[in-house]
Every structure is written in structure tokens, then in C-alpha cells.
Amino acid sequence: MRTSLILTAMATSINLLITLPAIASVSGKLPAQLQLTRIATDKWRADYRFSEAISRFSMPAAGDYRSTAWKPLTSGVHYQAEPSAQPDQPMDSYILAQPTRQLSFEITSYNDFAPKNYAPNNRYSNGGAGIYMGFFDGDVQEGDKTRGMNLTVNYQGLPGETVIPPPSFADAERSLRAYAYFGPQKPVLAGAAKLVLDPATPEWLARLILDTTSTMSAYFSSTYQRPLLRELVLMISVTDTSTAGFSMKGGATNGQITFRLSGKAMLNEHPAIQQLVQKLVAHEMAHIWQENVSQGGIGEASAWIHEGGAEAMAVDALQKTGTWTVTEVSNYQQTAIANCKKVAAQADNYQYAYACGLQKFMALNTDIPLLWRKLITETERTGRTYDESMFNDVSKHLHRS
Structure with a gap:
């Protein structure tokens, strides 16, 4: 806009809402703990403890975040950028001179954006900071075995700081896909x-x-x-x-x-x-x-459903609460129709999911909250993520009734 x-x-x-590519794993997840401590306004210390000794720690790369902001504190550890099984997903690896069950890093505040990814840090004017926890998860190597981690995190701020951890999910990995806040507020x-x-x-x-x-x-x-x-x-x-x-x-x-x-x-x-x-x-x-469900929710398929659906839910809320006038809502919808015409043949276009998705929901001519209550109930009931088949089934059922 x-x-x-x-x-x-x-x-x-x-x-x-993307899911970070997983590193190939050939065995069950390795239990591990991470103590993340804010040691200065612009620095954290990350102390990993593994249930078994590892020889390599690898994570999907996030631009130059780790090569510039992560400093190994454990002796005999060196950083190496390397390819993965997925050509478009390079890896950041830390290779250990000898197997160990402990691995520590000093992490400096990083203010750039990782390409096509989350911002590693969000800094506040009063010294507060958000740090994205998804960049702390990865795979480990024990001998010739590569395993994912079942990572539990403890957080410690500076004296007197407020610490807000990421939301908690039954899936520990999913709990990391958010920010932890450290600061005075x-x-x-x-x-x-x-x-x-x-x-x-x-x-x-x-x-x-x-x-x-x-x-x-x-x-x-x-x-x-x-x-x-x-x-x-x-x-x-x-x-x-x-x-x-x-x-x-x-x-x-x-x-x-x-x-x-x-x-x-x-x-x-x-x-x-x-x-x-x-x-x-x-x-x-x-x-x-x-996403307010215990299973299912947003998936990788048919992005126009959750993006166009969020547009429809937002416009409904803005109008029903009087935040926007009917004219403002109509103007926004007309702009979406015009934008959709430009990208209608490009389903992989960034704008398609938003503009064309909203138009598809508008074309149903049905009550948006009722439709989404049904979709949310269905994904919760089945554990399936939102997809076109679910959308079609629910919308047809509403029109029949």
C-alpha cells in the first residue's frame, strides 16, 4: 500500500507464518535445555545443555545474523556456512573439535532484517528488546546420526527487568516461533x-x-x-x-x-x-x-484462505465496530478487486493471497464470522490445516442451510 x-x-x-525448513533428521529428537540470559543492553548469553554429547550444531541460515552476531564461547568450536539438502536453504553450522554436552554463545543485538524471514531483534527506545527464538532451534549430530532437538528454554533478564517468554504450545518447537521480550516495561x-x-x-x-x-x-x-x-x-x-x-x-x-x-x-x-x-x-x-486451536490451524497450502480470510475478518471487524465507515470499507474492497485483476493469473504472487483471497470471501456473500467460526471448529475437530477443500465444504454447507 x-x-x-x-x-x-x-x-x-x-x-x-512460514514454517522454517527442517534439517534432515534420522532419529528421535534429542532432549536439550537452553538458558538465555540478557547480560547487557545489547547482549545475550545462550547456554545449551544436551542430554548426550554432540559434535555439530546446525540451523537454517538467517542471512549473516549468526556469522556476525553469534560468538562461540565454548573452546574448540568453529562456524561454517554450508549447503543443505534443500538448494535454497543454506545452513549455519558449529563444528566441535570434540564431542560435548555443553555449548555457549554470546549474542550481540542485530538490527537488520534476515532475508525473507523474521527480524532477529526488535529494539525499544527505553532499552527493551525482543529476540526471535526460532533462530535458536536446530539439529545436532552425534557421530553419524543427525537429530532434531526437543528444546526447553529458561529466560533471565537484567536485574529488575520484565521478561515475557513466547506463547506456550504443546509442541515445544512451535513455542519457539515467536519473540521473547526483555525490558523495563x-x-x-x-x-x-x-x-x-x-x-x-x-x-x-x-x-x-x-x-x-x-x-x-x-x-x-x-x-x-x-x-x-x-x-x-x-x-x-x-x-x-x-x-x-x-x-x-x-x-x-x-x-x-x-x-x-x-x-x-x-x-x-x-x-x-x-x-x-x-x-x-x-x-x-x-x-x-x-490459530486459536489446539490442533490444525494455518498451514502452508492455499495461503489465500488464511490471508484473504484475515482480510475479510478484519474488514468485518472494522465496519461492525464503527472503526471504519461503510464508505471506507467499500473503497478498500474496490482496491482489492482492482489489485486482484492485476495478479489473478499469478497465484504465487504475494498480493494474490490478500487481494484475490478477500475477493473470494466477498463473492460468497455470507456472514464472515459465521463462516470462520465453522472453519475454526472444523480445523480443531479434524486437526487438518485450512485448505481449499475445507473451505469449499464449509461454505457449501452454510449455503445449503
Whole structure:
């Protein structure tokens, strides 16, 4: 989405809800523990303890994050970038001179974005920081065996700090696909959610985010009739207020929403920024309710269902709560129709899932909350992820009834 303000809504859930490629594993997962300790404002210490001695620790690469920000503290360990069985997924490996059951790293704050991936760190103006935990998981090698890890993590902040771990899932690996927060702030209540908001956020924008979070979370909670299985926390950080335009990067991870704000345009209240923020908060919150299940939920197939579905859920919520006028909703839908025409023949296009997905939901001419309550119930009941077959079955059943 672009206006004369150079608004950027980048890295919403289409690339935040991806599943990281797994490294080939030939045996059961190895129990392991990680103690992650914040030792300075811009540094962490990661201490791994393995149930058996390992000779190699490998993780899918995240740009140059590990080669520049991770420093092995264990002697006899060297870093090596290497290919994997998947040509488009290089690996970061740490090779041990001799097998060990302990491995430690010092990790420096990293402020860039990993290509097509999560931001490793989100920094707050008051010294707080979010660190993405998915980059701490990987595979280990014992002799000629390669195994995944069943990783349990303990967190320790600086003295007096608030520490908010990622949401907890029965699947320990899934629990890591989110951010841990370390910092001086305690979250504030915002409807059915909690909010950690960077104090550098301009007052008008902070008020908008708080009001939108409260309104949207209350609407989703009452309309979708499912109490959240995990505490919902939104983490909003401010990168800078000096670059041109306005950028809001981030989105929904597993049971959590994170955004990084930047750009001097946010210093002054502007209707285009207001509408963008309202839509993104509503869209990402829709994903939280799509994933508010003990099994099933969002998968890799048919991205237009969860992305176009989140667009439809967001537009419904924005209109029903009076956050957007009927005219604003209609204008947004018409823009989606126009965007879909441009990419209709490109199902793998980033915009297809959003614009064409929304158009497909609009074409059903049915009650969006009722449809999504049925889809959520179905994925919970069967354990299947949302796909086109489920969508077709549920929508046909609603039209027959």
C-alpha cells in the first residue's frame, strides 16, 4: 500500500507464518535445555545443555545474523556456512573439535532484517528488546546420526527487568516461533490483549494503537466465541523517526503480534497512517483467532484462505465496530478487486493471497464470522490445516442451510 507519504506495510503474516525448513533428521529428537540470559543492553548469553554429547550444531541460515552476531564461547568450536539438502536453504553450522554436552554463545543485538524471514531483534527506545527464538532451534549430530532437538528454554533478564517468554504450545518447537521480550516495561491491558508499546511512539499513534487493539480484541473475543488458549501480547517498537515516510513491519507469529515502526511521517497525525495501522492490527489479530486451536490451524497450502480470510475478518471487524465507515470499507474492497485483476493469473504472487483471497470471501456473500467460526471448529475437530477443500465444504454447507 503506497500513498504520497510512502507508507509501507511490509512482512505481514504471509512471511511471518512460514514454517522454517527442517534439517534432515534420522532419529528421535534429542532432549536439550537452553538458558538465555540478557547480560547487557545489547547482549545475550545462550547456554545449551544436551542430554548426550554432540559434535555439530546446525540451523537454517538467517542471512549473516549468526556469522556476525553469534560468538562461540565454548573452546574448540568453529562456524561454517554450508549447503543443505534443500538448494535454497543454506545452513549455519558449529563444528566441535570434540564431542560435548555443553555449548555457549554470546549474542550481540542485530538490527537488520534476515532475508525473507523474521527480524532477529526488535529494539525499544527505553532499552527493551525482543529476540526471535526460532533462530535458536536446530539439529545436532552425534557421530553419524543427525537429530532434531526437543528444546526447553529458561529466560533471565537484567536485574529488575520484565521478561515475557513466547506463547506456550504443546509442541515445544512451535513455542519457539515467536519473540521473547526483555525490558523495563510491564504490559498494559488492551481489551482481551496485553500491549508493550515503545515510549517513543508519538502520542497520537500510541493512543490509536491502544484504542484499536482494545476494540479489535474485544470484538474478536465476543464474535468468535472462543476464549484465547494463550495470552495475546502485542509488542510495538520504534526503530527511528528520521527516515522518510512511514513503515510498519511485522505481524502475527504463534499467538503473538509484533510490529516495528519507523519514519518521520508518524510524528504527525495523518488519515492514511491511521487507516493502515487500524487495518494491520485487525488483520494480524484475525490470524490469532484463526490459530486459536489446539490442533490444525494455518498451514502452508492455499495461503489465500488464511490471508484473504484475515482480510475479510478484519474488514468485518472494522465496519461492525464503527472503526471504519461503510464508505471506507467499500473503497478498500474496490482496491482489492482492482489489485486482484492485476495478479489473478499469478497465484504465487504475494498480493494474490490478500487481494484475490478477500475477493473470494466477498463473492460468497455470507456472514464472515459465521463462516470462520465453522472453519475454526472444523480445523480443531479434524486437526487438518485450512485448505481449499475445507473451505469449499464449509461454505457449501452454510449455503445449503
